[in-house]
Amino acid sequence: MNAEHAVPTDLRAYYAQRAGEYERVYAKPERQDDLRAIEAWLPACFAQRDVLEVACGTGWWTPHGARDARSWLATDINDETLVLARHKPLPAGVRFARADAFDLHRIEGGPFDAAFAGFWWSHVRRTALPLWLQSLHARLVPGARIVFIDNRYVEGSSNPIARTDADGNTYQQRRLSDGSTYGVLKNFPTRDEAVAAIGTRARNAEWHAWTHYWALTYELA
DSSP states (O other): OOTTSSOOHHHHHHHHHHGGGGGGGGGOGGGHHHHHHHHHHSGGGGTTOEEEEEOOTTOSSHHHHTTTOSEEEEEESOHHHHHHHHTSOOOTTEEEEEOOTTOGGGOOOOOEEEEEEESOGGGSOTTTHHHHHHHHHTTEEEEEEEEEEEEOOOTTTSOOEEEEOTTSOEEEEEEOTTSOEEEEEOOOOOHHHHHHHTOTTEEEEEEEEOSSEEEEEEEEO
16 A cells, blocks of 8 residues: 555554553543443354454453454554553454554464454544555455444544545544653544445444444445
8 A cells, every 4th residue: 555545653652652551541531431332233243254453552451352253363563552452351262463454464363253343443544445445355255244442522622633634534632641742643534424435345334322422233245
């Protein structure tokens, strides 16, 4: 993929720097009901599946998604986040690999009949999303199940939108505990936008909405 279709350097640096404090976002009181509901809902999506997880970060969702899976390969570009992910209480069959989400063809393993990405869709530029989805689908067998989870924008809980670029991508200004600040790409698609983006190979698409989060599930023709 070309330079547009790559993990931005500032995004990679942001998550490496944020690794130790990332999971504070899951402590927000107003999000607890949603989180418990998603944690209970997610395992059945991958029961007896061989799953590729993209951009696993600190691995918050990995134990929940992998609970009933046959096998699970969790990948991320940053060693800092993978160290934390490996220390989670994990089901048998979970493996980790350092990998760039925009170079999925380089990941060893498979075949995979499922894929999961939590809070990654929002960090992909709108113009890059179709090609990225094609690269993900190329790693999966027909009939594979794909699940995306990401944030809905909720005033007062979400970081404010700092700017919008010419392509409609939105950005937040985020400050870490050390005082450093980063402009982070963070898109908030509507249901119709997300369903339209997944392409003609998608079957049985379902949109799930909680107060603070959304999920999109579908199967690959």
